Amino acid sequence: MVASVILMMTVTQSTALFTNSMQATGKAKLRDGVNAAVNADLEQVRHEVSKWSLSANNDGQLAYSPSASACAGGTLAQALLTDRSSQLPVISTVNLSGVPMRQGNVVINRAITIPSDNKNLIAISYSSTADSAISLKLNTTLNTPAQGWCP
Secondary structure, three states: OHHHHHHHHHHHHHHHHHHHHHHHHHHHHHHHHHHHHHHHHHHHHHHHHHHOOEEEOOOOOEEEOOOHHHHHHOOHHHHHHHHOOOOOOOEEEOOOOOOOOOOOOOOEEEEEEOOOOOOOEEEEEEEEOOOOOOOOEEEEEEEOHHHHHOO
16 A cells, blocks of 8 residues: 555656656747747848848949948938838738747747947847747847948
8 A cells, every 4th residue: 555655656746747848848849949930030131131232243243332321321221121111121020830839829029120329230129929938039230231332
């Protein structure tokens, strides 16, 4: 009888440990999937920023030709966001369609702003909503390659 009680306690504890391990593994997979989706979205933003104002010369060399007024005014970021408004909306939601959502729902929002101290940069923020299964907050700043071609 004592052996049965000890066996039941051991099995119960093992089952609880196994359940917790499976939940932690599922949450880790969810976090990995969300991080991969955010990184893919950030790479798409970088791609749009890098090809803004890009032009090919007749000899096949690539060059940037930002507007003279944006260069002189130091407002390359605003010009970029205006030119690429359909590709780079200021507020958007990250596509998480490829992420398995077994551990709950996750919504990640992306916001693009222009820092007040340098209007040639764009600041990108990713954050999860309050009811998301995981919490995420990521901030980065990008410089336009076209800035190097300003006179």
